[in-house]
Amino acid sequence: MLKIFNTLTQKKEILKPINFNTIKLYVCGVTVYDLCHLGHARTFSIFDTIIRYLNYCGYQVEYTRNITDIDDKIIQRAFSHHETIVQFTNRMIQEMYIDLDNLNILRPKHEPKVTNYIDTIINCIHLLLKKKHAYITRNGDVMFSINTANKYGILSRNKKLIQSISKYTNHNTIKKNSADFVLWKSAKFNEPYWMSPWSKGRPGWHIECSAISHNILGKNIDIHGGGSDLMFPHHENEIAQSACAYSIDPNVYVNIWMHVGMLLLNNEKMSKSLNNFFTIREILKKYDPETIRYFLLSAHYRNQLKYNDNNMKSAQLALKRLYIALYGINPIVHSANDEERYFTLKFIEKMNDDFNTPEAYSVLFEMAHELNRLKSKHYYIRAQRLATQLKLLANILGILYQNPENYLQCQVSKNKNPFEIEKIQKLIQIREDARKNKNWELADKIRTQLTTLGVILEDEPEGKTRWR
Ligand SMILES: [Zn+2]
Structure with a gap:
């Protein structure tokens, strides 16, 4: 029986698929403003391994990993590279594939780009406004009202942090509560925008995962994953949005929450x-x-x-x-x-x-x-x-x-220049000829010479020689 640690319950739980032998898996993907770093590589190779193992166990996996192709950094980078947003993000997505393919990470079954789901996101925000979990500020932003969310903080359990932010009301901003977060951002001058009932603008970051996962995988998900740095506030906010918009119990929206530990550099x-x-x-x-x-x-x-x-x-x-x-x-x-x-x-x-x-x-x-x-x-x-x-x-x-x-010869090749590789291959050929002519003395001499070059020979019965 496959047991998985659930961040929400802090226990290892038996995987019980919602639909017989299909696993609905959602992993937060990349914001494509730069090349992927090693932290991305860790999270995605872990989930790639999990999918390969689930397939080995006989499950089909509806693996969904979003691509955030619109945000502040993307707008800035595209501008500084003199590219349109679409040119820039398409280029970065190709770069992402080069890196992840290199690490033998299989591509997800569903790979939704946020800009292809703007209507879905607008519908989700509309539901939140209708149910009074969100409000429109005077500059046209739409904010999620954190005080209206039932059980906010159940995932990260960072009670102190959550209490301190949710009690604090900042009268200098247009937020009702300083912990309220943006669902729809009205566009500033010269920024790209989409039309919405509230303002010309673009979606906030958290809302995309709630809206997209609901659209592709439905109300409930078997496994939701990401790096542990996404637990708060990103996943916490996602639970609040999905539970409020789609009337789901925050505890059952996702069956198992999985979080990948951090990669450390210099501690x-x-x-x-x-x-x-x-x-x-x-x-x-x-x-x-x-x-x-x-x-x-x-x-x-x-x-x-x-x-x-x-x-x-x-x-x-x-x-x-x-x-x-x-x-x-x-x-x-x-x-x-x-x-x-x-x-x-x-x-x-x-x-x-x-x-x-x-x-x-x-x-x-x-x-x-x-x-x-x-x-x-x-x-x-x-x-x-x-x-x-x-x-x-x-x-x-x-x-x-x-x-x-190939692998072992490649390891040797990496540490040697092409001239040395050619020399190794020539010496092996001379040695093979010497063995055919029963010139054992020369063959042994060459073997010793190759050993000092770090090359190991293995003679096969038919007279061929393998090397590594
Ligand atoms: Zn996400």
Whole structure:
């Protein structure tokens, strides 16, 4: 049974789908004003793994991840790049795909752009006004009235913060309560706008997720996720809006709320607002995409994860060990035997426990260890079968999708210049010829020379040589 930690109840709960074998999953997406950073990569590779695992368990996943393609920063950036909003956001969305595809993150089934849902959002705001949960200010903004929301604060439980803001009424602003937040923003001079019954303007940020998730997934959602920094105020406000607009109990709007822990850089939260972040693009200059993916799943998703060179190097090494175990074995399709079933069940047990990826990794290492043993004893058929199983389970985590030979040679290539690679290939060829001519002395000499270059040779019975 799959158990998932629910932020709302602070307990691990059994996943009980609303509709038989379909899971309605909504994850807050990217505001496309800049390149994606490593924090995005963590959240989206975690949910990508969750979806792959749910599919493995036989569920269909209605995965919805929105794209915020209108906000203040987007307007500023488009202006400074001398592009229209549409030109700029389309370009940034393509950049986002390049990065996320690189990390083997599958694209969502539904990927709604906010600007395609303005009518849906206006309808949602209209409902909130009609039910007196919102009000129009004198400058044409529409505000959500926080005092009218039942159970506001149930998700973040940050009572002190919530009490302090909701009691405080700021008479200098046009808000009734300083914690009230904007649903519709009237356009300033020269800003893009859409027509609405209240003013020419654009939607606030929080309202888009309430309106879009209701439109695509319906009143209730199985799982709603995002980074833990979105818990307050974004998700808290979303609960208030959805519950008030669509008359849903705040406790049942979403069955399970999932939050991914923060990524730390120099012991501080990695974030754009603190200017303490790396883009995925920057990290890809130093490490290959699969190493980054491995690293991102190396801590439990609810825990913090520290980005530093040591942790990246450990990830690189771990991945290499798994590829070395697979190296030289051709996986075969087969039905699992007892030994393989044992590993699979263990893997499932770890994933069923709130998607415990670090523990799932340890199962893969047990398999790799056994694989190395089988190889050393020349039990090739058993090794082939186990290798197949190892790849299958690792693919659920989005890793080990490359040919081991290519991967390992690529690792060597990265540290050497093209001239050295050519030299290695030439030496291997000379050595193969020497072996054919039974010139063992020369063959051994070349092997030693290659070893000093960090190249490991494995001779196959037919006379061919593999290298890594
Ligand atoms: Zn959202």
